Amino acid sequence: MKATVFHEHGGPDVLSYEVIDTPTIEANQVLIKVNYVALNHLDLFIRGGIPGLKLEMPHILGSDISGEITEVGSKVSDSLEVGQKIIVDPGVSCGVCEFCIRGQESLCSSYGIIGEHYRGGYAEYLNVAAQNVIPIPKESGLDMAGAASIPLTLMTAWRMLMTKAQIKAGDDILIIGIGGGVALAGLQIAKAAGARVIVTSSSDKKLEKAYTLGADEGINHNETPDYHKEIYRLTNKRGVDIVVDSVGQATWARSMKSLRKGGKLVTCGATSGPIAETNVNLLFWKQLEILGSTMGSRDELRTALKLVWNGTIRPTVDRILPLSKAQEAHEILEQGAQMGKLVLKP
Numbered sequence: 548m549k550a551t552v553f554h555e556h557g558g559p560d561v562l563s564y565e566v567i568d569t570p571t572i573e574a575n576q577v578l579i580k581v582n583y584v585a586l587n588h589l590d591l592f593i594r595g596g597i598p599g600l601k602l603e604m605p606h607i608l609g610s611d612i613s614g615e616i617t618e619v620g621s622k623v624s625d626s627l628e629v630g631q632k633i634i635v636d637p638g639v640s641c642g643v644c645e646f647c648i649r650g651q652e653s654l655c656s657s658y659g660i661i662g663e664h665y666r667g668g669y670a671e672y673l674n675v676a677a678q679n680v681i682p683i684p685k686e687s688g689l690d691m692a693g694a695a696s697i698p699l700t701l702m703t704a705w706r707m708l709m710t711k712a713q714i715k716a717g718d719d720i721l722i723i724g725i726g727g728g729v730a731l732a733g734l735q736i737a738k739a740a741g742a743r744v745i746v747t748s749s750s751d752k753k754l755e756k757a758y759t760l761g762a763d764e765g766i767n768h769n770e771t772p773d774y775h776k777e778i779y780r781l782t783n784k785r786g787v788d789i790v791v792d793s794v795g796q797a798t799w800a801r802s803m804k805s806l807r808k809g810g811k812l813v814t815c816g817a818t819s820g821p822i823a824e825t826n827v828n829l830l831f832w833k834q835l836e837i838l839g840s841t842m843g844s845r846d847e848l849r850t851a852l853k854l855v856w857n858g859t860i861r862p863t864v865d866r867i868l869p870l871s872k873a874q875e876a877h878e879i880l881e882q883g884a885q886m887g888k889l890v891l892k893p
């Protein structure tokens with residue numbers, strides 16, 4: 548089969564479109580013909596090399612996959628069959644530890660992600676455990692490129708907002724950097740929850756698009772670098788209830804300042820760098836909460852997907868490129884030039 552792989556860590560140029568062996572399945576697995584695979588920022592980090600992450604080379608990226616079942620293992624239940632349209636739940640956990648038993652799979656000490664710890668979907672075919680396969684309901688009317696752009700960012704944003712920050716109707720929420728997948732999923736989840744959503748971006752075009760997805764207020768943080776002051780104006784000097792900040796170092800201090808007393812800052816990443824400054828005086832005096840979050844559980848993904856199946860949350864695809872152009876897609880993502888998901892077609 549054709550696949551885009553890398554043999555060593557490095558820049559986008561290490562990605563190589565080649566022919567490799569088609570995977571075979573074990574008894575508890577199914578074989579997927581990949582229709583589309585969406586990029587995540589995670590792909591860039593893995594390609595560049597993550598300290599402590601040892602990969603079997605060549606590695607295949609790709610955590611967000613839509614496709615069709617072409618083969619079913621002998622021990623897989625009858626509910627999965629050849630020809631079914633599916634998406635892949637990218638989380639892999641042990642299934643037996645205290646956290647897995649409680650349905651908190653992303654806390655499992657052996658938690659891994661398809662495309663990171665395991666070979667992913669930048670390929671024509673992928674073998675996955677049956678429990679990672681989620682059939683797409685026919686009545687959802689979801690196209691397959693949109694379907695690929697959903698799982699990872701949706702489960703991540705859902706856990707951040709619903710489980711960790713416990714967003715409520717009427718909350719004011721600030722989402723930093725609205726072009727990214729988690730931010731866009733977060734915007735739609737927050738609107739569905741009845742919150743007022745303020746977003747920031749360096750691009751007016753991205754802000755315009757965010758308005759069409761329900762954003763109430765947009766701040767261009769190039770024109771208004773002290774955006775926390777604008778937040779105070781927009782909230783009658785109160786501050787917001789929740790900030791979603793996955794940018795990290797570059798925005799952390801301003802995110803802290805944007806919170807109301809008792810507000811919550813929730814993060815799932817640090818695209819601008821991981822070492823951020825926290826003013827401890829601000830933390831205790833304003834009784835702030837800093838919440839870390841990673842991926843989501845099987846339950847969180849399936850609960851969130853109900854809002855996709857019924858059309859409340861819509862996928863946002865920036866553009867679709869052939870799998871052979873994965874290098875170009877990585878460059879676009881590195882520059883932050885996308886609005887929504889970059890999707891590859893094998």
Ligand SMILES: [Zn+2]
Pocket residue numbers: 640641642643644645646647648655656657
């Ligand atoms: Zn476990």
